[in-house]
Amino acid sequence: RKEVEQDPGPFNVPEGATVAFNCTYSNSASQSFFWYRQDCRKEPKLLMSVYSSGNEDGRFTAQLNRASQYISLLIRDSKLSDSATYLCVVNKEYGNKLVFGAGTILRVKS
Amino acid sequence: SQTIHQWPATLVQPVGSPLSLECTVEGTSNPNLYWYRQAAGRGLQLLFYSVGIGQISSEVPQNLSASRPQDRQFILSSKKLLLSDSGFYLCAWSPGLVFGEVSTEAFFGQGTRLTVV
Numbered sequence: 546r547k548e549v550e551q552d553p554g555p556f557n558v559p560e561g562a563t564v565a566f567n568c569t570y571s572n573s574a575s576q577s578f579f580w581y582r583q584d585c586r587k588e589p590k591l592l593m594s595v596y597s598s599g600n601e602d603g604r605f606t607a608q609l610n611r612a613s614q615y616i617s618l619l620i621r622d623s624k625l626s627d628s629a630t631y632l633c634v635v636n637k638e639y640g641n642k643l644v645f646g647a648g649t650i651l652r653v654k655s
Numbered sequence: 656s657q658t659i660h661q662w663p664a665t666l667v668q669p670v671g672s673p674l675s676l677e678c679t680v681e682g683t684s685n686p687n688l689y690w691y692r693q694a695a696g697r698g699l700q701l702l703f704y705s706v707g708i709g710q711i712s713s714e715v716p717q718n719l720s721a722s723r724p725q726d727r728q729f730i731l732s733s734k735k736l737l738l739s740d741s742g743f744y745l746c747a748w749s750p751g752l753v754f755g756e757v758s759t760e761a762f763f764g765q766g767t768r769l770t771v772v
Contacts, residue, residue: 579760588745588763589699632698634760641687641749642714643761647698 546571548644551633555650562623566649568633569615578609579634580618583648589632592618623653657682661746661764668771674719674733676767678746681727686748688729689761690721693743705729706751741771 551568558564570578578595593600595607595616606619616633633646661678668674680686687706691699703721704712711721718737722730729746747761 577759586743586768588766590763591760594760641759641761642701642704642712643689643749644701645691645699 547646548572548637549633549635549646551631551646551649553647553649555652557652557654558623560623560625560653560655562653563619563621564623564651565620566618566631566633566651567615568617568646568649569613570633570635570644571614572635572637573611573614575635575637577636577643578607578616579643580605580607580616581632581634581645583630583632585629589645592631620651623651625653625655627651628653657748657762659746659748659762659764661767663767664765665768666770668736668769670738670771671735674731674736674740674769676731676744676746676769678729678731678764679727680729680748683727683748683750685726685751687751687761688723689747689749690729690731691745691747693745695742699745703729703731736771738771741769743768 549570580592581589582592583589593602595609599608604621608617630648630650632648634643637644658681689704690702693699701714705723719733744767746764749759749761
C-alpha cells in the first residue's frame, strides 16, 4: 500500500462548481497534514495545512479524519485559476519527513 | 524573509557523466533540507533528508548522493548518470523542529529539470 494515495483525476469541472478531493494515508502515527498546489512545470507551493478540527481559507476547506486516515480538500466556486495539480502531504513519522501523494489534476473550464 | 535558491534551472547531461546540483537557503539557520525527484507525470519522491551539517538520511537506494557541507547548503551528486535519473529535482527546506513540535510545511526551490541523454 502506498504511503499516501490520491485519485489522479483529472477532474474536469465548469467554473463555479464545487469539487472535492480525498487522500488516504497509511501511517497512523502521522500527525501533520498539508495540501500543496503545483502548477505545470513549477515547484509545489503550500495551499493550506490541515488541522484536526478542520479549517477553511476562503473558498478552500480541509478536513482530517484520523479514524479512517483520510484527508479531504473542498474547493467551492471554482475559478479557471484553480486549474493545477493538488498534492496531499503527510509527515512520515515524528519529524519533518514529508511524503507526497502523486497528486490530483483539476481542470476548471469556462 | 527566507529564500531558497536552486540551480541550474535546466540541465542536459549525457549518460555516464557526473552531476552536481546545488541548493542554498537564506534567512534562517539550522533548517531541515530535502531533495525530492519528480518523474514526468508522477508524484514527488523523497531522495535525501538532512537535519544538520553532515547528517544525511537516504530514503531510496540509487546512484545519487547528497552532502551538506554548510548549514544552509545542500548538494545532490552523482558520479555516473543513468537515463532513469532524468526528472525534475526539487530542493526544499523546513524550519528545524523545537521540542514538542511535530512538523512544519516545507518550502521549495524552483527546481532543476534534468534530462539524461
